[in-house]
Amino acid sequence: MSDTAPAHQDTAAPTTGSPVARPAGEPAAGGPGTPAAGEPAAKEPRTRDAGEPARRRSVVRSLLRLWPYVRPVRVRLFGAAVVAIVASSVSLLIPLVLKWLVDGPVADRDPGGVWLGGALLLGLGIAEAALFGFRRWLVARPLAGVEATMRADLYRHLQRLPVSFHDRWPSGQLLSRATTDLMLLRTFLAFPLTFLVVNGATIILGFAILLDQRWQLGLVLLCPVVPLVVLCSYFESRYSAAARLSQDQAGDLTTVVEEGVLGIRIIKGFGQHRSQERAFRTLSRRLRTTELRKAGLLATLWALIMTLPELAIGAALLLGTVQVADGDLSAGTLVAFLSTALALRWPVESIGFLLAISQDSATATDRYFEVMDAPAADAADTITAAGTADAVSPDAAPTAGTAAPTAGATGSSAATAGTTRPAGPPAVTAGTAGLRFEGVVFRYADAPPDEPPVLRGVDLHIRPGESMALVGATGSGKTTLTALVPRLHEVTAGRITVDGRDITSLDRGELRSLVAVAFEEPTLFSATAGENVLMGAEGAGPEDLERALAVAQAGFVHTLPQGTGTQVGEQGLSLSGGQRQRLALARAVVGRPRYLVLDDPLSALDVHTEALVEAALREVLASTTALIVAHRPSTVLLADRVALLSGGRIAAVGTHQQLLRENAEYRLLMSGHQPEAPDGTAPATPSGPLRDPEEDADR
Ligand SMILES: Nc1ncnc2c1ncn2[C@@H]1O[C@H](COP(=O)(O)OP(=O)(O)OP(=O)(O)O)[C@@H](O)[C@H]1O
Secondary structure (H helix, E strand, O other): OHHHOOOOOOOOOOOOOOOOOOOOOOOOOOOOOOOOOOOOOOOOOOOOOOOOOOOOOOHHHHHHOOHHHHHHHHHHHHHHHHHHHHHHHHHHHHHHHHHHHHHHHHOOOOHHHHHHHHHHHHHHHHHHHHHHHHHHHHHHHHHHHHHHHHHHHHHHHHHHOOHHHHHHOOHHHHHHHHHHHHHHHHHHHHOHHHHHHHHHHHHHHHHHHHHHHOHHHHHHHHOOHHHHHHHHHHHHHHHHHHHHHHHHHHHHHHHHHHHHHHOHHHHHHOOOHHHHHHHHHHHHHHHHHHHHHHHHHHHHHHHHHHHHHHHHHHHHHHHHHHHHHOOOOOHHHHHHHHHHHHHOHHHHHHHHHHHHHHHHHHHHHHHHHHHHOOOOHHHHHHOOOOOOHHHOOHHHOOOOOOOOOOOOHHHHHHHHHHHHOOOOOOOOOOOOOOEEEEEEEEOOOOOOOOOOOOEEEEEEEEOOOOEEEEEEOOOOOHHHHHHHOOOOOOOOEEEEEEOOEEHHHOOHHHHHHHEEEEOOOOOOOOEEHHHHHHOOOOOOOHHHHHHHHHHOOOHHHHHOOOHHHOEEOOOOEOOOHHHHHHHHHHHHHOOOOOEEEEEOOOOOOOHHHHHHHHHHHHHHHOOOEEEEEOOOHHHHOOOOEEEEEEOOEEEEEEOHHHHHHHOHHHHHHHOOOOOOOHHHOOOOOOOOOOOOHHHOOOO
16 A cells, blocks of 8 residues: 555645634645645645555454444344345255256146245245345444444544644545545445355355365366465555555545635635646546556456356356266256356455455555544643642742833733632742743744754743733744644643643643633634634633623624524624624633633734724733734734744843834834744844843743
């Protein structure tokens, strides 16, 4: 399999298709030959996890991994196989009745016997059909259950996998595993698994009957077995490679289709439908070529599987006829022999495609477990125990900051926060409270080795009740830094504490209840407006919903056709950018989080909407400790202090006015001119009194 697996590039394209990770309508980079306008060359979707070396397993070993799922239905499956063996054996009785009919009633010209023989044959036929029907009934429901369980497990696991996994895996690859691959596995369990056993048993029983009837003729029929076994194993390895390739390519195609649907506005807006079509056609042709290769292999194998036994039957017929002519064999025995041989044609011929489906299913099993074997984010929870509150060094307590918060703002925020927050964690000293980054280093696992980490020692302290704006050149790592707080990524070195407790020492549930996030793109799910907000906190009720809507200035929800029960998201009512932003804010605050992390909440809003969302934000920030990624002065002004991220470090902290006065890079950023941060390196530092981060003890 692995040797011919496609050598796909590892791209950093945003190929995730989860509704959270990729905003609907955003350009879905990553489709081959489908650059969004202004984007560089086409990127190839990957068909395999970049970090995972493909391993070649035997078909049986791969399929054995299904056992935990099959175990609960094993009795039914075994019962169904027994019923199918009985049904097949019944079909083998037919030639014996024929032999009796030809040598007995037909030879004796006994009409009564012929009628009896006819009735027996009819009865056997009906019994065979009824038994096969019963087998199907036995397996249908349990196997649908197996498929549903596997799909549910996959979905659950996908939800628990870290963001870095979703960054690396194209969504189409995950979709195809959850749909096509699992359907293939159900088909395998319902059909080839049983029939490989049943047909094997039928063939053995049939040959026993044949050898018993006339061993010389039986041996003639057995002649093709050896070449067939050799040919089957030769085709197996080639078919296996083609099967893997085709299933991976189908996943790539799914990715392109999904991106084409999600990014339809961009595709139309930039007139990219032709290049999108081209990308689709290229992949579709590739898949067709692979499918044709598979079909060619199967056709050759099938032709051989059909021809060799036919030749053997022909030879047996010739030999048998000579023996009948010589009087060595009765006509009835020859009829029975040939009928048995013909009855064995289907079991023998079907082996080819049963093996092919088994091969496809082994590949599907490998693909399924490639995802299931990826360690879930929770597995990484035990990073360090050194980050508990006790471990916080006393000298980490802040001294008076060189950049004081805006007079009054912090105090009032803190005071408000104190009145509105639910009971929080145990009291901690003022020095350790708040959100603190200590020597935080982060590099993306898939970043080129020669590239420096995105964050190279971030030290920053956001005091309780304070709101801190995070400013920096594009690509400086602002989003990355915010993603570390809810542990969407794990720090490479250093640590982050909330209320003096290392976030890695908190379980994820606790961390989620402490910290809420709202991303740049306010993603809404296919659910009601109320449900979208309430998914921000477990156990939140109607009162929390109303409060959150009020805080986020999202009262417009009540004017929707069904109020908070109005369906929004992909299948529902389209909301404006500002409405979506405010719903996302309501979702972030519905659980009354002590900490709020907002990634550029005012991005891409028109002036009027910006004013509305700004008003909402003011309310929200008054009652929480917040870190807000900000690109423009209007957002920065919402915060008490501003931190400038530059060169992977916090280069300066102060009020907006202070930084405007003292920091040239900040001035440049706020003037709308982005200093370049090529390849994650520090932006060109303009001359100006940059604050020395080492001197700022309050970070
Ligand atoms: N999943 C990823 N894998 C590898 N590198 C990444 C990944 N995500 C982001 N990067 C890189 O990390 C750097 C910082 O990106 P980040 O999105 O944090 O910047 P930012 O300051 O938020 O930018 P912007 O202001 O444009 O939103 C960039 O060089 C980016 O290419």
